[in-house]
């Protein structure tokens with residue numbers, strides 16, 4: 335048996351979900367036992383058409399039944415539930431509103447504790463219907479793209495659902511992105527209408543959201559209208575007559591019900607931009623029925639969400655986690671979703687637990703970066719809250735270290751809750767590998783076993799051969815398509831093939847390293863490409879490098895990720911300036927400016943934690959920058975650089991080692 339590089343990780347005991355979980359369940363768990371998971375999983379792999387056909391008819395309301403499913407691996411060749419007609423907003427709102435109009439759909443907890451409100455399914459249906467008509471009046475038609483630049487407020491959910499109600503496509507841009515990033519995403523998707531807010535509130539601070547939009551729109555010639563939600567009511571917020579309209583003034587002009595527009599199963603539901611290994615962000619394209627079905631199923635099965643549950647995903651709607659597990663999943667199930675505008679640290683580190691206590695949250699889902707912060711803040715922030723409503727705790731976006739997993743299990747779950755370490759990506763739409771609550775044995779640090787219909791493969795990175803059996807390590811791939819798999823990159827199908835299918839023919843390539851341990855459990859070992867993960871935010875080093883190059887003083891630069899206790903990874907930028915004769919003061923000014931450049935070009939969350947000004951970057955004889963060397967030096971592995979004498983400038987390495995050491 336080959337020696338696994340990461341074997342040390344995998345020697346942990348399985349923790350069986352307690353029988354208490356099943357016994358004390360308020361209704362009844364969705365699956366009876368692990369055996370049932372295995373039976374259903376096997377069917378989902380051996381006979382996906384039958385498995386998914388049956389479940390899709392049972393779980394979703396169709397306007398017209400589908401008649402065929404083709405599931406070859408790649409994008410446009412795949413079609414799930416073809417010729418079916420459906421509407422996602424109907425499935426997330428109407429069908430629950432008709433049965434139970436007074437049931438809370440959204441619990442909105444504003445940035446300031448004590449502010450916020452509840453939106454029932456009945457109210458949500460009215461708001462979605464009215465906004466759908468506003469959009470139609472503004473000329474938005476089926477298939478058009480609408481940009482959404484909104485913070486975590488209930489109007490964000492109404493907006494997403496109103497867009498899909500008329501068969502249009504939403505392109506949500508995380509409200510932490512700068513005007514430049516927003517501009518590029520609006521233009522790439524050709525969005526003609528933008529929905530935003532006057533200002534946003536986060537962590538006690540106001541953010542000038544509308545001003546950022548106005549700045550972006552200076553270079554978006556095709557945008558006709560901006561719908562503005564009044565969040566703070568600050569009178570000094572600019573308003574452009576003829577182009578801008580107020581959300582609260584337009585909606586009441588329309589009827590509180592408008593029928594949903596039928597779309598084909600394979601029609602695009604949304605675009606969501608994400609970072610890849612090359613500079614330009616990619617518009618990941620998801621289709622309606624397949625995405626919606628997997629959002630619903632994973633919410634229901636991974637997290638054991640029933641209609642009476644209150645599901646709190648502490649992620650932003652600007653990322654895929656918010657799309658799937660704040661909006662589509664919980665609402666398709668008919669549960670109550672918590673929309674939290676603030677941060678875990680405001681006004682203090684108790685905020686999440688206060689929300690759990692206040693709304694009797696049953697499932698809580700967050701990225702490990704927040705857990706690390708809260709663990710470090712101290713357990714006295716947890717103790718006075720009643721967390722007994724919690725049944726399931728989720729983790730997403732980055733690996734969760736065993737000690738953080740155990741803290742989560744003991745201190746938050748108090749040994750009663752199950753932990754779902756969910757592995758997936760923007761491109762997958764929903765969980766790929768995740769334990770099912772109360773069913774799958776848990777191993778701290780492992781995402782465990784695949785979801786229904788997901789057929790993972792560990793592939794040898796060099797030969798491209800699948801590594802069969804257990805105790806194998808390589809790159810993580812998927813062997814067959816699944817309903818919520820991305821079908822394309824917007825307007826760039828060849829990049830889609832090059833990124834996901836051409837690296838290992840016959841497989842969908844995730845970009846992550848992975849291993850299968852002796853029990854057949856999967857371990858995600860981090861990205862093998864130039865993507866860094868800062869606080870669960872996915873960033874491309876190439877995109878940050880391009881931003882830094884915008885600064886006129888920069889000759890060359892290289893960006894790499896390095897380990898950070900709190901944020902998982904952090905960004906380091908090695909920069910050589912055009913002028914080499916700068917004083918200390920000028921250098922420190924240049925560093926500040928470079929950080930500012932990244933904040934302005936991409937957004938504050940991408941700002942480098944470390945900027946090192948160097949004379950030269952290590953390069954091969956053909957001029958390629960050796961980022962591997964930079965990564966090793968940052969990881970204190972300067973003794974493992976290998977042979978650097980073949981570089982064109984080995985002396986650059988010596989300077990880099992001493993400037994990194996000087997920062998320690």
Ligand code: WTA
Nearest residue numbers: 730731732733755756757758759760858872
């Ligand atoms: C990483 C977020 C380890 C992984 C949903 C992936 C994880 C990237 C996990 C996708 C996990 C996500 N354990 N790593 N449970 N979940 N990742 O598109 O590197 O923002 O490729 O989707 O996050 O990030 P994205």
